[in-house]
Amino acid sequence: MRVGFIGLGQMGAGMALNLVKAGHDVTVYNRTRAKADKLVAQGAKAVTNIADACQGEAVITMLADDGAVESVVYGDRGVLAGLGRGAIHISASTISIALSERLTASHAAAGQRFVAAPVFGRPTAAAAGDLFVVGAGAHEAIQSAMPLFEAIGQRTFVVSAVPKTANLVKLSGNFLIAAIIEALGEAMALVAKGGVDQHDYLDILTSTLFGAPVFKTYGNLIADGKFEPAGFAAPLGHKDIRLTLAAGEDLRVPLPLASLLRDRFLTLLAHGGDKLDWSAIGRLPAKDAGVA
């Protein structure tokens, strides 16, 4: 397919490269030009304005947050202005339910199609084409986008014809991961202060009842205390918990654990954690306990 890709950060760079490798005709745009140049060396075309990345059948955005998506879509010569009638905007960023609704309406009014396709998986999974895609949108639009999803992910889950549903599923998943990071951090602080080696402890957990990838990945990050370079930066994790709480507000679903997690992220950021991986909240219980 002829496809544009906007946002070549930790996740987007690997995703765009996998589209190239799958044989798609890929045009890339990134605010910081140097990241686009890298992709050119790997077979993509680079453009210097957003609208020029929107000349194909579809454009994928993989941007930091709502503000970034709004400026890229609604700005001068942005996605809305550049995309042809019938073409698809596929939004892979983790964004709010409210923005997903707004994008759905704006693209429909412009005769364009909109698919929400947030992903699960960290930058290593993005580079390996091993992401899990959660897609929602009109059936024909999802079917048209399927060859692109197959290039970036190992499996696509189609959850609804209403795009914002995919964003809700993604936010709920990140809330659950953050809750596990917090719980792991507390349990690991407890045993560490009692004299148990954290890696040995993790081996017991992951070899018995807690074999899921999320325990292995985040348990090791906490035990190693290796939070830099960030695979998923703490401010983005904080953003996802805020968006989860906003979704809970709208739907009138109390989420007491999410409120606690919001404060954990605030503590981390207040102490200079902006450049750390979001799993660094898992180190806070050890600090509270005075564990070295």
Ligand SMILES: NC(=O)c1ccc[n+]([C@@H]2O[C@H](COP(=O)([O-])OP(=O)(O)OC[C@H]3O[C@@H](n4cnc5c(N)ncnc54)[C@H](OP(=O)(O)O)[C@@H]3O)[C@@H](O)[C@H]2O)c1
């Ligand atoms: N990292 C993960 O493990 C992971 C996993 C699943 C989903 N996600 C989600 O995927 C999205 C991207 O995450 P990431 O880790 O790839 O983030 P990242 O490395 O920080 O990349 C962010 C991208 O957004 C661009 N951007 C930021 N603000 C912008 C603005 N105002 N205008 C135009 N472009 C702007 C950046 O451009 P510059 O290069 O110019 O800064 C960069 O291309 C986020 O929504 C995140 O929550 C991340």
